[in-house]
Amino acid sequence: MKQKKTTALFLALPWIVTLLLFWLYPIIYSFIVGFTDKQLLSKTFQWVGFDNYKALLSDDSFLLALKNTAIFVVGTIPLTTIIALLLALLVNKQFKGRGLFRAGYFLPSITSMVVIALIFTNLFQRGGYIALLAEMLGFTPPQHGFLLDSSTALFSIMAMDVWMAVGYYMLIFLAGLKSIPQELYEAARIQGAGSIRQFFSITLPLLKPVALFILVINSIKSFQVFVEIFVMTQGKFETSTMVYFIYEAGLTTKFNFGYASAAAYILFLIVAVFSFMQFRLLKNRGTV
Amino acid sequence: MKFVKKLLRYVLLFFILGIMVFPLLWMFRVSLMESGNSISFDNLLTASFSLQNYIDLFTNSQIGKYLYNSIFVGLIVTVGNIVFCFMTAYTIARYKYIVNKVLFVSVILILMIPIHIIIIPMYLLMVNFGIYDSYFALILPWLVNPIGIFLVKQYIESIPPAMEEAARIDGAGEMRILFRIVMPLCKPVLAVLAIQVFFTNWNSFLFPFILTQSDSVRTLPVALALLQGHQAIDWQHLMAGSAIAVIPVLIVFIVLQKQIVSGITAGGIKQ
DSSP: OHHHHHHHHHHHHHHHHHIIIIIIHHHHHHHHHTTBOOOSSOSOOOBOTTHHHHHHHTOHHHHHHHHHHHHHHHHHHHHHHHHHHHHHHHTTSOOTTHHHHHHHHHHHHHSOHHHHHHHHHHHTBTTSHHHHHHHHTTOOOOTTBGGGOTTTHHHHHHHHHHHHHHHHHHHHHHHHHHTSOHHHHHHHHHTTOOHHHHIIIIIHHHHHHHHHHHHHHHHHHHTTOOHHHHHHTTTTTTTOOHHHHHHHHHHSTTOOHHHHHHHHHHHHHHHHHHHHHHHHHHHHTTOO | OHHHHHHHHHHHHHHHHHHHHHHHHHHHHHHTSOTTOOOOHHHHHHSOOOOHHHHHHHHHSSHHHHHHHHHHHHHHHHHHHHHHHHHHHHHHHHOOOHHHHHHHHHHHHHHHSOGGGGHHHHHHHHHHHTOTTSHHHHHGGGSSOHHHHHHHHHHHHTSOTHHHHHHHHTTOOHHHIIIIIIHHHTHHHHHHHHHHHHHHHHHOOHHHHHHOOSTTTOOHHHHHHHHTTOTTOOHHHHHHHHHHHHHHHHHHHHHSHHHHHHHHHHHHOOO
16 A cells, blocks of 8 residues: 555656646745845845835836737637637538648647748738738728737737637537537427527537637637737837736846736736636536 | 539638638748749749758758757657656546645646746746756756646546556556556557647747757747848748748648647547
């Protein structure tokens, strides 16, 4: 019995070490540092209490990052979810070449974000293809390109993110569709329900757990937007997000660890509340 | 009527397919254009094809080194995850001690904690350990991951423990049972895990970016992101570099599409 216990502990050792060293320690460390004025070059640092937090809440660039992150989350998630569902419905039925279309729609989501961001940096630039397309459709594209204009930069990046992510969530919706028993549709057909009626009374209600699951993972992802901002705008033109702010405050010029850590914890709190609410929602539906 | 409906369906399908693959096709096309050509729409169709940009990158830049770094780090992290996720998952699935309940809860908790909170401390940790800007910084934190543990644990629980018990009665040691009997049975899920880990690592940017600064350990995505904006590089070469980062992923995707899709949906749906 005792030997079994030792074996169990031994087997889990790599994970325990990783957990303590690379997860728990950093999480606690940054909580503590958030209450100090620690910077890279200063050997000593002092407790400053809630000063970092107070300063953050009156820091315009922090508030802008907060606002942008909120716009990102609220703007992309519903759009991504709805488009993904429509795509899933489109490629769910049996038809020739189905596999090809599914794979093609999914392709952007396995490509590196850096590569996608580079490609779209060109497509969005002045005289680029998207500007040409906008002109063809009768719009006036921004003079210096979509990414060099405060009124379009963030929305352009959001549009790219939706384009990139829909294929991934389409696959998850497809798995959800597959798990709906076919007998339900047969029964509905016998009772004379049309396909629209079937969609609203069978498909949609039974997909709710999947949709909520997608909501949870997509929002955790959207709160952490960084790579595309770094590659496409370097946070300029009012595109800075929370994680970009943390990076800029903590790991560039000033290396202001205390300040950046406090910002990280504010974001942590927001995400925690958000996730908690979503899990409550999931639980109420009796799905977890 | 039915024919028209079918036709409309395919028009829609192809239209969306065009939107989804155009940027990648564009990348490949531009990467095969001679440097100095404009990237106008006419040129996309008419300009000649050449591999010169790729040759330039491999002879005049460090891209070979970046590629090597990405593969090297990716392989070690993948092997680490296969072994360590499997070991941890086995413990959680089979030994029912309190300590394992704690472990399992911690796995779920870590899954939910946003990763940005460890950016600053991870940087300091690596600097203090003296492994900032080395392979160790890119490998050590990622040798085992909670999603992987969860995936393998679900799979092990679906295997009846009869075989292990029989082997135990025959006097086989725990390690032997683990690696000679259970592990081979887990091949399908470990394959899914390996693909996922390698892809994630191959595409990962944030941590390789903040934990390295020299060319000798820099991975491909980081190098590409930092190349952009350099005066010396044009779009043709930048897209050739991007294509080099995408091609391996594409090949793996085409060959192992089934495992990739099942990995995504297995991690996804639990009803």
